[in-house]
Amino acid sequence: MSAAKASNLRRKLTKSALALLMVAANQLSISLSAFCWNDFGHMTVAYLAYKKLNPHTRERVDQLLKLCPSYQDWLAQIGPGVSDAERNTQVFMLASTWPDTIKGDQRYKSDGSQHGFRPEGPGASQNIGYSDFQLHKYWHFVDQPFTYDHSRLPQDIQPNALTQMAAFRSVLASDSPDELKSFDLVWVIHIVGDLHQPLHCVTRVSRTHPDGDSGGNDVKLSDAGDSHNLHGLWDWILGKGGPRDVIAYADKLPEPPAKLAAKTDATVWTDEGFKLATKKVYVGPIKKSDGPFVMTDSYVQKARALAEQRAELGGARLAALLNNELK
């Protein structure tokens, strides 16, 4: 083979290897995105909350987050040349993504059944801090079922995001060791975000999906950019980017109504999420089947406006909860 031919072949191989890598990266981002409000959404809620923490609570959360095994990674991501206040703000924002980030860390294992989305055994609700290497994917949502075709609704599945919120909050308000409080704090920051995404509060049960549609993950979309299903569309609706992009975006958001912002009972949030999902999420162009449906600009615009309101409320409620309860 001539040198020119060899170099041409090498170029071709590198190209196809790159293409394969891009496909793999794309699939990874799809599979990670399919089940959780993305980093941008979580960091928006966290940033809005951090701004509202009183000085004592801020000092406490700053202290507790230093105990997370990912603390040094967060500092590395933030980089040098930022003030202490900015660094602490961004640490709190990055902490909100931790329960998703560990899904890409091989030390953590998917537990439970149905790809980890159904809890199994007593370990499912253990609260043992950072020595826990189970992913507990079922801690991210609460499947409140509804149906359009009179299907029998499945039983409530526990543990779920609601049971864990209650467990973690009681630890934050107690004299438990700081190591455990740190773990529970990271989860609370994350779950408050998730529970303000309406599709983390419901599942649509039908003859084709007797256990539910996994919060809209089984409702397929065509022509909706990176989102291939309804859940993914809502997870990514607020945008993409790092902490600085989130700050620039979230600083422009209005204050939520004070009366609603003061509601720190998580069952109120999930009731709201359920109603919103049935009235404003599973609506045209989404029909009663699994799709694929062609998304419309009008749906996306309304969805974005609603998701922003949920993020504003999530931020204010997370702050109220921590200001009131964290010891």
Ligand SMILES: [Zn+2]
């Ligand atoms: Zn989540």
